[in-house]
Amino acid sequence: KRKIGSDAETYAVELLRKKGYKIITRxxxxxxxxxxxxxxxxxxxxxxEVKARWGTKFGKPEEAVNKNKINKIKKAGELFLLQNTKxxxxxxxxxxxxxxxxxxxxxxxxxxxx
Numbered sequence: 614k615r616k617i618g619s620d621a622e623t624y625a626v627e628l629l630r631k632k633g634y635k636i637i638t639r640x641x642x643x644x645x646x647x648x649x650x651x652x653x654x655x656x657x658x659x660x661x662e663v664k665a666r667w668g669t670k671f672g673k674p675e676e677a678v679n680k681n682k683i684n685k686i687k688k689a690g691e692l693f694l695l696q697n698t699k700x701x702x703x704x705x706x707x708x709x710x711x712x713x714x715x716x717x718x719x720x721x722x723x724x725x726x727x
Contacts, residue, residue, distance in 0.1 A: 624711060624718075625650060627629075629723070632654075635656060646682075648690065650663065650709075653720060656701045657703045660689070663708075664709070666712055667713045668713075669712070674708075674711060675726075708721070708723075720722055
């Protein structure tokens with residue numbers, strides 16, 4: 614499962630780079646949460662959760678990011694900003710949603726959730 618998640622994050626990094634995001638770090642860990650990708654675009658800091666699913670049996674990938682997860686990402690982002698004072702203070706949270714069927718990517722979305 615970790616390998617699949619890492620592959621999805623690598624794909625998301627490339628997708629974000631193509632769309633003009635500058636990747637600052639990956640897998641930022643705190644005692645209460647992890648942020649998959651942190652990036653900057655247009656003087657905005659983006660905290661990014663990557664969700665991949667293989668089919669929709671358990672719903673769309675982005676549906677797995679609930680208010681609790683968003684709040685944990687916010688809290689981790691506050692800590693990141695305390696440690697990195699020269700970065701933009703304007704912050705958004707994105708979900709990169711990747712849907713695969715039969716080992717083929719059928720949907721990729723970048724969704725602003727906060």
